[in-house]
Amino acid sequence: MKLSGLHIFKDYNQASSNQRRVLIKLAEPFIDSLQHIDTNFNETIVISDYGSAEGYNSVAFFNQTLPRFREFSQKPIMIIHNDLPENNWNTTFKTLEDSDSYVKIPNVYFSGLGRTFIQQIFPNNYVHIGISSLAFHFLPQSFSVFDHICPSSTNDLILKQQIAEVAHSHFINILTQRYKELVDLGRLLIIIPTETVGMLYPAVPIQIVNENMYAKGVINEEEKGKITIPTYGKSDEEIQRALEEVKHLYRIIENKKVDDDWKLTEENKEEFLESLKLLAIKHLETCLKRVVKRDEEEVKLIIEEYRKEIEVIVENTPFTRFPTFHLIILEKIPF
Ligand SMILES: C[S@@+](CC[C@H](N)C(=O)[O-])C[C@H]1O[C@@H](n2cnc3c(N)ncnc32)[C@H](O)[C@@H]1O
Numbered sequence: 001m002k003l004s005g006l007h008i009f010k011d012y013n014q015a016s017s018n019q020r021r022v023l024i025k026l027a028e029p030f031i032d033s034l035q036h037i038d039t040n041f042n043e044t045i046v047i048s049d050y051g052s053a054e055g056y057n058s059v060a061f062f063n064q065t066l067p068r069f070r071e072f073s074q075k076p077i078m079i080i081h082n083d084l085p086e087n088n089w090n091t092t093f094k095t096l097e098d099s100d101s102y103v104k105i106p107n108v109y110f111s112g113l114g115r116t117f118i119q120q121i122f123p124n125n126y127v128h129i130g131i132s133s134l135a136f137h138f139l140p141q142s143f144s145v146f147d148h149i150c151p152s153s154t155n156d157l158i159l160k161q162q163i164a165e166v167a168h169s170h171f172i173n174i175l176t177q178r179y180k181e182l183v184d185l186g187r188l189l190i191i192i193p194t195e196t197v198g199m200l201y202p203a204v205p206i207q208i209v210n211e212n213m214y215a216k217g218v219i220n221e222e223e224k225g226k227i228t229i230p231t232y233g234k235s236d237e238e239i240q241r242a243l244e245e246v247k248h249l250y251r252i253i254e255n256k257k258v259d260d261d262w263k264l265t266e267e268n269k270e271e272f273l274e275s276l277k278l279l280a281i282k283h284l285e286t287c288l289k290r291v292v293k294r295d296e297e298e299v300k301l302i303i304e305e306y307r308k309e310i311e312v313i314v315e316n317t318p319f320t321r322f323p324t325f326h327l328i329i330l331e332k333i334p335f
Contacts, residue, residue, distance in 0.1 A: 020056075020057040020060055020061075021262060022133060022134060022191055022325055023057050023058075023060075023061050023133040023134070023191065024060075024061065024064065025191060025258055025325070025327060026061070026131055026133060026189050026191055026327070027061065027064060027065050029189050029253075029254065029327070029329050030061075030065050030129070030131060030189060031065055031068055031069060033129050033187040033189065033329075034065075034069045034073075034129065035069075035072075036185075036187065037128045037129060037186070037187075038069075038072075038073045038075055040185055041128065041183070044075070044076040044077065044078055045075055045076070045077045045078070045128050045129070046078050046080070046126060046127050046128050046129075047077065047078070047079045047080070047127070047128065047129045047130075047131065048079075048080050048082060048113075048122065048127045048129075048130045048131070048181070049079060049080065049081045049082060049131055049132075050082050050117050050130060050131070050132035050135055050136070050178075051082065051083055051117065051132055051133070051134070051135020051136070051138070052081035052082060052083050052087075052092065052112075053083055053087065053092075054087070054088050054091040054092050054095060055081055055091070055092040055095040055096055056095055057133070058081060059095055059096065059098065059101050059102060061131075061133075062079065062102035062108075063100065063101065063102045066102050066105050066108060067105065070105060070106075074106075074107060075107070076107045076108075076109070077107065077108045077109070078109045078110070078111075079102075079108070079109070079110045079111075080110070080111050080112070080113050080122075081096075081110065081111070081112045081113070082112075082113040082114075082115065082117060082121060083112075083114060084114065084115075084116060085114040085115065087114060089112055089114060092112055093112065096110055117132075117135075117136075117174060117177065117178075118140055118170070118173065118174070118177070119177060120177045120180050120181060121177075121181070122181040123181075124180050124181070125181075125182070125183045125184065126181055126182075126183065127178075127181045127182050127183065127186055128182075128183055128186050128187075129186065129187050129188075129189065130178050130181070130182065130186070130187070130188045130189065131188075131189045131190075132188075132189070132190050132191070133190075133191045134191060134192065134193065136171065136174050136190055136192050137167075137192045137193055137231045137232055137233060137234070138230065138231050139151075139163070139166060139167060139170060139230040139231060139232055140166070140170050141166065141230065142226060142228055142230050142290075142291075143159065143162075143163060143228055143230060144222075144225040144226050144228075145159065145225060145228055146221070146224065146225040148207070149203050149206055149207040149210055149227060149228060150203050150228070150231070151163055151228045151230055151232075152164075152167070152231070152232045152233065163232060164232070164238070166232075167232035167234065167238075168238065168241070168242060171234070171242050172242055172245055172246065175188075175242070175246045175249070175250070175330075176246070176249070179246070179249045179250070179332060182332040183332070184332055184333075184334035184335070185331060185332060185334065186331070186332045187253070187329065187330065187331050187332075188250070188328075188329070188330040188331075188332075189328075189329055190326075190327070190328040190329075190330075191258075191325050191326070191327050191328075192233070192234070192325065192326050192328075193231075193233045193323040193324070193325055193326075194233050194234060194235065194236070194239075194257065194323060194324050194325060194326050195233045195234060195235040195238075203283075204313075204317050205276075205280040205310050205313040205314050205317060206227075206280055206283055206284050206287065206310070208313050208317075209284060209306050209309055209310055209313065210224060210227050212306075212309065213302070213306065218302055218305075219292060219302075223291050223292055226290075226291040227287045227288070227291055228287070233323060234326070236257065236326075239255070239326055239328070240255075243255060243328070246330075248333070249332065249333060250330035250331060250332060250333060251330070251331045251333055252328075252329075252330060253329040253330065253331055254327060254328065254329040255326070255327075255328050255329075256326070256327055257324055257325070257326055257327075258324065258325045258326070258327050259324050259325075273314060273315065276314050277310065277311050277314045280310050280313075280314060281303075281307055281310055284303065284306060284310060285303050288302060288303060
């Protein structure tokens with residue numbers, strides 16, 4: 001199929017096939033965990049999907065996995081999709097009601113929960129399986145970093161160390177809150193990107209646009225420093241250190257690096273570039289709205305002006321690779 005122009009994707013949902021490939025890596029551990037819960041509990045199985053975004057990938061994930069569980073169990077299932085209050089929940093709920101969504105599977109129910117997972121968001125001993133794909137690496141705060149759009153890639157070594165410490169205590173906090181929410185022997189299935197050297201999409205085009213906007217005086221020094229995508233990819237050692245700290249809470253079932261084996265080919269190139277452009281534009285839009293404190297119309301004009309530029313930059317910046325990922329499966333040790 002010949003694809004052309006950004007109109008082929010409407011939103012994050014549709015431009016997130018790269019994230020979907022990663023989430024699907026949780027499919028086998030998830031089915032295994034469903035079996036484990038089915039054997040050990042009689043009640044409705046409660047599943048929390050932490051950081052679901054607009055739900056497109058979650059729907060694809062549950063569409064693929066739940067029918068396999070239904071082959072051997074009819075137990076009721078309740079899925080709660082969680083993201084920040086600012087998430088586009090209209091799209092989430094429309095996506096969930098799509099004709100091919102998992103919600104049509106008998107005895108499967110769902111709801112949405114717009115609250116930060118930094119705090120406890122379920123009662124004690126409530127969730128049987130928590131899953132989270134590409135969300136627990138988001139940091140709880142922004143950093144003012146002048147030299148780099150990804151705060152964790154800054155050349156300021158002291159700041160870099162501070163960010164690493166924030167990322168560490170944030171992750172420990174997330175694991176501690178989830179521990180309270182999980183039932184005894186409940187499972188937490190996590191995929192996070194690991195440390196990557198240099199910049200990756202969509203940060204590369206945004207970094208260039210950020211520099212250009214500053215050079216032309218469209219944004220000031222303070223704004224340039226605050227345009228960040230606050231995420232942090234941990235090294236193997238950092239993940240090890242965090243798991244060591246929570247070993248009294250969880251039994252580690254799995255802790256391994258997973259590579260993204262996807263390759264760029266002539267056939268998938270056009271669709272891939274289109275999805276990168278959309279992601280880059282979405283990120284730029286979010287960043288500008290957050291840090292440029294001007295009226296909405298002005299921010300809109302800046303975005304319009306740089307939309308075209310970002311498209312050209314994506315076309316001309318050679319794509320190298322995606323990050324690697326870490327898959328972690330934990331089981332709650334009864335209190
Ligand atoms: C890269 S998206 C991943 C979405 C989806 N899980 C997937 O695999 O496509 C990360 C999501 O995590 C959400 N997120 C980040 N920090 C969060 C927090 N503290 N509480 C709830 N959601 C959060 C973001 O809003 C975003 O929608």
